[in-house]
Amino acid sequence: MTEIERRDRRPELSRVARTRRQLAELYMATSEYLDSRIGWDRLPTALGLSTLLGLRHRLRERNLYDTTSLPAVNLPPIEPPGEQHLINRTCDGSYNDLASPRMGMAGTRFGRNVPLTSAVRPDDAGVLTPNPREISRALLTRTEFVPATTVNSLVAAWLQFMIRDWFSHGTSPQENPWVVPLAPDDTWPQKSMTIMRTPSDETRPADSAGMPPTSINVNSHWWDASQLYGCSATEQKAVRAGEGGRLNAERHTYADTVPGFWLGVALMHQVFVAEHNAICDMLQARYPHWGDEELFQRARLITAALIAKIHTVEWTPAVISHPTTVAALRANWFGVAGERVHKLFGRVSPSEVISGIPGAATDHFGVPYSLTEEFTSVYRMHPLVRDDWHLRAVADDSTLRKVTLRDLAGPAATAMMAELDTTDLLYSFGTLPPGLVTLHNFPKFLQEFERPDGNLQDLAATDLLRSRELGVPRYNEFRRLLRLKPAATFEELTGNPVWAEEIRAAYGGDIEQVDLTVGVFAEPLPPGFAFSDTAFRIFILMASRRLNSDRFFTEYYTPEVYTPEGLQWITDNTMASVLLRHHPRLRSAMSKVSNAFQPWRTASATE
Template identity: 20%
Template sequence: MSRSRARSIATDGAVNRLRFLALTHGRPLWRLAETATPVRRRLNATLIDQAVREMPPRPEPLSTLAPYTSWTSLTDRTYSGRHLPPHDDQETGRPSVDKAAGLFLREGPMDPCPRSTVLFAYFAQWFTDGFLRGESREPRDPRRSTSNHEIDLNPLYGLDAAATAAVRAHEGGLLKSQQINGGEFPPYLCENGEIKPEFRALSAVRMEMLPPERRDTLFALGGDRGNVQVGFTMMTVLFLREHNRVARILAGHNPGWDDERLFQTARNIVIVQVIRIVVEEYINHITPYHFRFLLDPKLGTALRNSPWHRQNWASVEFNLVYRWHSLIPGALSVGERELPLAGTLFGGALIPGPGLGRLFEDASEQRAGRIGLFNTDPSLREVEFSSIADGRTLGLAPYNDYREHCRFPRVRRFDQVSGDPRVHESLADLYRDVDDLELYVGLFAEEPGSPKAVLPPLLTKIIAIDAFSQALTNPLLAPRVANAATFTRPGLEIIAGTRTLSDVLHRNIPEDPAPRFVSMTWRGAAR
């Protein structure tokens, strides 16, 4: 047994390590198992159920409302859930927030991720922003959440009924749109720098930062953050096109349906399409496993009695573990240009020229950064600072406590967090003891379980637990709901034919129908 393998078993625990080795070795056996549908379905349900059971199930006894349980803390979802009670001492044995944030910054060239493309980063931001939503207004309270706690595509459809009504065409089940250079886009939000009357129910984060002429390039999107970065806008435009495509198909098959039924049925279909992409492309990209998870139509029946099958409630820890700022390169490929990150903010006007297909391919051809310390672009220092400060304000328990909560052994030395001398020596310089290491820093200081892994072990486990338990409890996947009465037969066929972002894109680029390479996984990545 090699020294690194021994260290991994000692650090991760025998059960965790053996499970990881089993899932990342024996590829021919896993592929054989996938050829037998009953075997694959049983493996799929069992592996998902086991993954989620690695933490105690919801409801959480506590939320960010108070350090004790009350009826309000169990029901008021304007506060975030929390996995562990608050930890009183947030300063002793720890560096200043500024010094801790310095651990994240890259000083030279970006260290690339072994598997991920920028498209993965774009999708992660767009997808998670729908349910991991803190307050945007100042002064900001990190305890509070503006989330619906569901995968409901509110970046497209809006957080509430008023926003949804504003983006609907109220004809044929469609969303409002306009044609630009042969492609379908949302209408513009503003005219002469002011929000149009029809869109008063909508808002755009940080719009006040822009001069009037820039405000007139913003799109009218259901979500308030949809214009903030070009990748986010690209995703919303794509699924607006898909919604309208689906609505037109439904109208052709159901000539007697009114606008309301067409819209609601198309919305149901598109939400489940995204959930399927999350499970079958996004999660399978993250995990280095040979078994490929799937959104099995019978999964709801297989898992409905699992103890974790409860109402969704996003936790503050889930919010923090998704801050993958190190994925973002210092410059992004957008059309024929390499733009600094700041040049892609409020960048909807960058899309129509090169076209949606070209931009998705650009993002797929560009490698993302490795998730971890010393790899965040300096322009994002403030968001790392804010993440650490939020963790301390909320009194999050130390990294070691969360390891124990997720059934990992506690680490006793900094070199068990990471074998990289730069990482563990820097941690030892700043923290008095490994038990003082805070969750946010510890999550990103850990080294991955293998050279092919995108995420380190604790981060992977928290993501898997919350992602599966929040996605698979969606009401549209319930056994009595997931049927032709809800989706129609053509709708079920559309869902069955959607496994990747590439599937959706290539149905929706009439202005540029050429085949495009669209993938979250880098072409040169080894599996």
């Protein structure tokens, strides 16, 4: 084509681009209209799915905000580029984006899903108003356990296992804590309640007046199974066996002195250390000439992708089991063409909509990738965790122990793992329901949680304070920024007249002060949901973004990087097959479930 011909085509191409943009705008506007007037969850599945896709497009346009462009100093160091960065995940998440090697690495800032001008931390008095301890006592305390009957307690164990990979604000400084006043009738065992502050962002320049609050993720932002492999060379060396690519199951530390560790996390660690090692054995049989490093790196890629697949097509559809969301989440991985077509033919289209995100093009949607403070906030789902646990034997459902969450947390969890059979513990989790993510269902133990350092903590009050401290908008403003209708009254917020009065009293009648956590716990839930529709909006955006931005899930999701056997392993396996590979005595209990996060049959029911 000549230059003149190319010039002649430019207006035509411009018209095509404008037309496409106009059609895209019409599609997104129609999706928002249907959602606001009818609700995506009330539409037929196909139309609901189309509506969610339109909402995701709009969220990608208007709810991704970059904090890396803000002034910064003392950025985390990166090693010089090397050939190993092309096909291996690094320890700290650097070089995932080869053109921007710090993107998403450990030690970089959380991003935002709201405009930076809306990410405003109140003054100190505002952070403490209304009193977070009083909100915790009045609205969050578990008065009676409310179960989520469509899932089992593996959903709680899995979520904490994931969170230890995704994000951490780091160790809080001991000096200058928040001091929360206590009511005269408060039974808190100390004279005052102190809550440690979020660690400061060391990359903020000294003169950063006017900058929105920013904080550092000490974990890698990528979905790279760093909870198994660590985020530094030192951590990774400590957990490797040094031969055959394997992890050392005996030496693999569960860090049971780190806050947040409990039996559920320990079980997931043990299962996926064993899974990594099984993948190493498979690869070594196929590629006997490979050394320890090659086996380790390929097994890490495969394990991380299998974990991401399980979360995408099993865990999330189990906890938000509406037919439309199940279809949408499975489409994230397999595309609307479906799993059967994927297994028979692989990708049949470059489109992520048709053939899924894995293997599609990498796309940051115009904003450098990171996890966000809002993503962190909506994942505050402590009500999933039970207070009381009936541990039973898989063989006959007989009682082994009746314990509380306190008996399963910290070093006590490690002791429990040594004393009881892991298969029995998994069976107990699989046959016990978790809690529903709702008001008045926060674990009592976590409202008087003794940290490994000896400090007492009300995690419910801490969750509220953290969102305020980090500039996460309160509930109504959060909804406005997601283009959702704010609640005009307390009755409209919850639909539960008793709760409406309780929330009104707790917030002094000011609905604009209602915290995000309280609002999402109080909302009426869509059918099949264990958490709120408002929180789901962040999931619509971020669940796919974690895959879209990661080249190891997109353009590098190939047989050359993963091996043909590795991709087949990911395709063929589920949470159920992973559990049964390492714990075959669970087969009877799991024989009637299509998803391992659904309730299993008890031994007495299988006879």
